Amino acid sequence: MTDHSKIVVFGGTGLVGSAILRKLVEKGYKNILATYHRSPITDHRSLITFIQIDLTNQQSVADFFKTHRPEYVFLAAAKVGGIWANNVYRADFIYQNLQIQNNVIHQSYLNEVKKLLFLGSTCIYPKNCPQPIKEEYLLTGELEYTNEPYAIAKIAGIKMCESFNLQYGTNFISVMPTNLYGENDNFDLEKSHVLPALIRKIHLGKCLEENNWNEIRRDLNKRPIEGVDGNAPKDEILRILDKYGIKITESDQLSVISDHFSAHYSPITDHRSQLTDHSSPITDNSSPITIEVWGTGKPKREFLWSDDMADACVFIMENVDFKDVISDQLSVNSKQLTTHSSPLTDHSSLFTVYRSQITEIRNTHINIGTGKDISIKDLAYLIKDIIGFRGGFYFNTSKPDGTMRKVTDVSKLHSLGWRHSIELKEGIERVYRWYLK
């Protein structure tokens, strides 16, 4: 990629897309287009041209490619959501994701895009696969039920990139990011992922604890919940917060007690201290607020700061070709591959090498993560400490846990030359500062 290469970021308003845009601008790329679907544009207006498009519409995507002729494509547009949304909107998740990726990948092939980066996700690996998750575990077992439709669509996207590369010699790379968080994350309590949902719930819990109604109303005006904004009466606001697990615990409703008693706060002095059921801990002290967390809190997850993810995506776009991720699978060594008579990224030579080797090529995607995981319970307490919330948590075990452990094996990524730089605590502090703006 050169400074003036025509680069398109599909999904430029999303968590990943906006982070990729920031990174491209930071690195001095000057010819950048971005697309959005419904979200208002807030960033980079002067530096990047934003175009509205529904990527599920085949004709619109074909027209876009004909008009703009991109050379490099980041496909960061997708229908994305947490466990609840994936489970309930099953049809939307499979249909919209298949449509978006079919349209963009196929048009990238027809219009001879030089390189495309497709985003998969680690949640599409089999639910019980060994840990840490290696690239080769894809399609080796049953998928997690709650996001099966989404996973099937994403796996189709990865196979589509791989197949176009093998049949037509395109240079389409798929990456498998772990859970991401960062600026422009989705804080909609109905649809968000666990980390932004916890940040918002704990923040609102802290505001309730401090009787800070100005901030509660500001928060709801910025991000209404089910249409309830900051102008609603207090009762209605309390009802909607309660519905989403930010609860004022009346002392006579308490049935459980803390197992995570914080040394920083005064000990429990009321009747709560006599209760002994530790199965669903409410922590801790004098605060009347509890935050509901879905599941047992035991599942372990890995989180990557979205700007680190963007850095990895741009690094791969700049430095990694399809031939680099398959050289170990071809029965020729990488020296032979790179000295092949014509560049392996043109439309015939890779195909020729592949056919002549008569070998199976699979799992050409690249995991992107930190390789470190944390339990949801410990995550909740980490966010609690960062935000300064004094109340406790109620782990609602009637809600699904999802896969019990998910941490990526990032050795392939490391061997290609990239490592993460922001650790979880620092990332949460940053995203909380951004959230408060």
Ligand code: NDP
């Ligand atoms: P977001 O929901 O934040 O952003 C999605 C983007 O896609 C938005 O720009 C949205 O536009 C756009 N979009 C959605 N539907 C359409 C459509 N029909 N036509 C055009 N644009 C559309 O998602 P993320 O940034 O979190 O995810 C991006 C990619 O990264 C996805 O492929 C996801 O699977 C992957 N990923 C994300 C992870 C995460 O933790 N967030 C983890 C692993 C993978 P608009 O906002 O205007 O509606």
